[in-house]
Amino acid sequence: xxxxxxxxxxxxxxxxxxxxxxxxxxxxxxILMSVELMLNAASINMVAFAxxxxxxxxxxxxxxxxxxxxxxxxxxxxxAIVLRIFRNRTTANVDEVHELKW
Amino acid sequence: xxxxEVLFYFIAGLTVxxxxxxxxxxxxxxxxxxxxFTLLAVAAVYILxxxxxxxxVQVLLYAGGVAVLLLFALMLTRxxxxxxxxxxxxxxxxxxxxxSLLGVLIATIFLTTWPKAIVCxxxxxxxxxxxxxxxxxxxxxxxxxxLFQTWVLPFEIVxxxxxVALVGAIVLARSDEEEEDA
Numbered sequence: 489x490x491x492x493x494x495x496x497x498x499x500x501x502x503x504x505x506x507x508x509x510x511x512x513x514x515x516x517x518x519i520l521m522s523v524e525l526m527l528n529a530a531s532i533n534m535v536a537f538a539x540x541x542x543x544x545x546x547x548x549x550x551x552x553x554x555x556x557x558x559x560x561x562x563x564x565x566x567x568a569i570v571l572r573i574f575r576n577r578t579t580a581n582v583d584e585v586h587e588l589k590w
Numbered sequence: 591x592x593x594x595e596v597l598f599y600f601i602a603g604l605t606v607x608x609x610x611x612x613x614x615x616x617x618x619x620x621x622x623x624x625x626x627f628t629l630l631a632v633a634a635v636y637i638l639x640x641x642x643x644x645x646x647v648q649v650l651l652y653a654g655g656v657a658v659l660l661l662f663a664l665m666l667t668r669x670x671x672x673x674x675x676x677x678x679x680x681x682x683x684x685x686x687x688x689x690s691l692l693g694v695l696i697a698t699i700f701l702t703t704w705p706k707a708i709v710c711x712x713x714x715x716x717x718x719x720x721x722x723x724x725x726x727x728x729x730x731x732x733x734x735x736x737l738f739q740t741w742v743l744p745f746e747i748v749x750x751x752x753x754v755a756l757v758g759a760i761v762l763a764r765s766d767e768e769e770e771d772a
Contacts, residue, residue, distance in 0.1 A: 493704075494602070500695035506613075512685075515618065515676060525612060540704075558748065565755045565759045567663045568758070578672075580667040
C-alpha cells in the first residue's frame with residue numbers, strides 16, 4: 489500500500505511548482521495555469537486525507553468537487569478580465585499593467 | 591515493489607515532469623499542452639486514490655473545459671507573437687521561494703504523525719473496527735447522497751457563484767460597440 493506521505497509529497501511538489509510559476513511568469517494566462525497547478529495540488533491533498541483518514545464521510549471528495557467548480561468559474565472570469573486588459577492595452581503581461589503601482 | 595507502487599511512482603513522475611513543463615518551458619503552446627498532461631496525470635492519481643468519480647470530473651471539466659479556455663485565452667491575446675520573453679527578471683527569487691516552500695512542506699509532512707483511518711465492517715456483518723490498510727473504494731451513489739443531503743447548502747452557494755462569475759465574464763468580455771447600444 490502506498491503511504492499517505494507519498495501523496496502529500498507529490499502534492500507539495502506540485503504546489504511549489506505552482507508558486508514558482510506564479511512568481512516567475514509575465515503573461516497573465518501563464519500565471520493562471522500555475523494557479524491551476526496549485527488548485528490541483530490542494531485537491532490531491534483533500535482526496536488523500538479523505539481516503540486515508542475518513543473514508544466514510546466524503547468531505548474531502550466533496551471539497552475537491554467544489555474546488556474544480558470554483559476553478560472553472562475563476563478561469564472564465566479571469567479570461568474575460570485578461571481579454572479586457574488586452575483590448576485596452578494590447579498587452580497581457582502583468583509587469584506592463586502597473587497603474588496601481590506606487 | 592508491488593504493481594500499485596510502480597504505477598504510483600510512474601504517474602507521480604509524469605505529473606511532476608509535466609508540471610515542470612508548464613512552469614519552465616519557453617513557449618506558450620508547450621506550456622498549455624503540458625498543463626493538459628498534468629491534469630490527466632492528476633486524474634490518474636485520483637484513480638489510485640480509489641476516487642474514480644473525481645477522476646471523471648477532472649477529465650471532463652479540467653482537461654476538457656478549463657484547458658480549452660486557457661488555450662483560447664492564449665490565442666486571443668496573441669501570446670506567441672507578442673511575448674518573446676516568458677519569465678521576468680525576478681527568476682532567482684522565484685526559485686528561492688519555490689524551493690524554500692517545498693523544503694518547509696516536506697519537512698512538515700515527515701515530522702507530523704498523521705491519523706490512521708478507523709474502518710468498521712458494514713452493518714449486519716461481524717468483525718472488529720480497526721485501522722484501514724488499503725484505500726476504501728468509495729461508491730458514486732454514496733457521494734451523490736452526501737452531496738445532496740449533508741452538503742446541499744454549499745452546493746447551492748457554489749452553483750450561485752458559478753452563475754454570477756459567468757454572467758460577470760460575459761459583461762466584462764463584451765466589446766465597446768455593444769455597450770453603446772445597451
